[in-house]
Amino acid sequence: MCPEKIDIILTTDRTMMSNHHGKEFLGFMATGPAIGMPEDLWMWIAAPKMKTDEFGRPWQAPYALRKLEALLIDHGYNAAVIDPDHVDKYLPNAKILMLSHHDYFALCPPSSEWWIVTKKEPVNAKSFKKFMEKPSIREAKKNGLKIIVGGPSAWQWLYKIDLWSRWMVDTVVDGEGERVTIDLVKRVFNGEPLPRYVFVGPRDVPSIEEIPLIKYASINGLVEIMRGCPRGCKFCSVTLRSLRHVPLEMIEKEIMINVQQGVRNGILHSEDVLLYGARGININPDALIKLHQMARIHLNEIAWSHASLAAIKNAEEKYKLISRIMEIVKSNGVQNYLGVEVGLETGSPRLAKKIMPAKSLPYPAESWPEVVEDAFIIMHENHIIPAATIILGLPEETPEDLAQTAELIDRLRPYRSLIVPMFFVPMGVLKNKDWFTDIKITDEHIEVMRRCLWHSIHWAEDIVNRFYLNKPGMAPLKFMLKTFLRYVRWKGRIVERKLGLTPIQTSAAPVVRQP
C-alpha cells in the first residue's frame, strides 16, 4: 500500500529510470545524442518507460535509489522511489526530493566522448534538464521542498553552479550516502539548515552491517557483491574507498527480492567480480564458485558488471576458474553467454605502468598487452562478451603509446568484444561552457578510434544476431539496432573518405592456444 502522501520522493530522469528492454548494455545509448534517427526513437531504444504500479512506483529502479529507500524505510520514514512521470502528484506534499544519477550533465565517459565527437548534447543530460525544469518542482520549492542530490556524478554539480542555483538544489552529497542521509533528513524534519555540500571521506563509508538490503527490485536485477577496489588506478575514484565484500547470504536475499518481483535476470556488481571474497588480488575460487552456484539457482541469466583482465587470465590459468564458472552459468540450458565491462585502457606497457601499476597484477605491468590478449582469448573461448574501454588523451600519453594501443586493437580483432574509446577530460577544461570543443583530437587518436569503431561494428552484428537479441520478442529492437549499425558503417566510411583515410586492413588471425 502506498499512501497518497510521500514525505521523501526518490527519483531520477528517464534515462536512468529504465531497464533498457532488460538489456543493460543498451543503456549506453542513453549516454549519446540521437544519431541517424529521431530523438524519440533513440530514447525508446535506449531508455523505454518503466512499468509502474497504480501509485507510480517503478517495477525496477536504480540500485542506489533502492538502497536509500530501504535505509529511510528502515528508519521509519515515509519514503518511496517514484517514476519521474509520476512525481508531480506527490510533490505538493513532499518534504524532500532525492535524486541520483550516473552522469547528470554528460561530463563522464562515454557521454563526454559522444559529445566531443558529435558536438551534440547527449540525451541523458537533456533528459535530466527536462526533468529539473518541471514547473511542479519549482512550485514545490516555493512551498519548502528540499532537494538533495547524490550519486557517482555528484561532483559534476561543482561545474554547474548556475544550474545548482537555478534549480535551487539544497545539498549535494558526494560519496557513499548511508551515514549522512539520515542526518540530512532529520535536519529537514527538524527545520534545521542543510549543508550545501558533503563529501563522504574514507573514514565515513558504511560497514557491511550498516548497508541495508533493498526492499524492491533493482534495474535488471543488479546486486552489489563488493564495494571498493584494491587496484589503485590513478584515474579511478572507487579505489579510494575501503574494500568490503558483501556476504553471500545478503547477496542471495537481494537476488530473491528481485526474483520475487519478477526480475529473473541479475547483474553481479563489483569493480572486479573475480575478486569477490579475495584477499587483496589473490583470487578465492571457492567464494566465486559458491556465488555463481547460488546465482544459478535463482536467476535465468547472470551478468557481471565489471571484471579485470588480469583476474580473468589469472583465474583461468591458475584454477581453470573461468571455464568452471561458465559451466555453472550455462548449466541451466538457457544462458549461452555472459556480458561484462572490462578496462583495457591502453596498449602501452609504459603508460600502464604509470597510471595503473596494479591493474595487471599478479602479472607485471610490462606484460600488460599480453595480459589483455590472453584474457580476450579466454573470454572468447568461454562465450564471455566484454565491452572494453580504452582511455585516450591522458596527460602522460605519447604518439608511441597510441601506436601500441592501435596495434593491440588489431591483435584483438579475432575475439568477440566491443571496444569503446573514452577521452580523459582534464577537470580544468570542464569550467568552460563549450568544453567539448577544447579537447584536442590528434591523428593518432583518430587511428585508435576508427579501429575501435570497425572492431565493434564487426562484432556487434554477431553479438546482436547470435547472443544478445536472439529471442523472437526482441525482433523490432533487433531490426532497429541492425539498421543503426548499417547507418554507422555507412557514415564511418564517409567520414574516413572525407579525412583521406584508407580502410583498415587487419590480418590478425585467431590465435590457436597450446593445450
Added chain:
Amino acid sequence: MLKTMLGERFSNIWYVGEVSEEGVDKIVQYLTDFSSKAVSRVRLRFYIDKPGNISYLDKVRRILLHNTSLSIVVEERLVDELQKDLASIEDEVILIRDRQSPLEIQVTERVRVIEVG
C-alpha cells in the same frame, strides 16, 4: 546501529568576506595540515551576505575536487550571524577573513584569525 556522520566531531574553518585565491590557498594549507595530523572531518563554513548566494563554490571547487582523504561539509551562514556564532563556539575555529571585510571580529582564545587579501 548506523553511525551518523554529521554527529561526529569536525575541525572547523570559517571564512568571512569575498573568497579569494589566496584565501582558498590558506584553506588548502590547513586541510593538508589536518590530514597530516590524522584529522578525518572538516567543516568549511562560509559567511555570505545574501541567502542562497553560492558563487563562492566557484573558487572552492578546486579544494573539493582535489580532496580524497577527508570528509568535508560545506555550509553557509549569513554574515549577520557571525558574532553570535563566535560567542557560542565550543571547539577551536580557524577564521579566514578577507582584509576588505569591514566586520569587527571579537578574538577569543578559541578563534584563530587569519587575514588574507
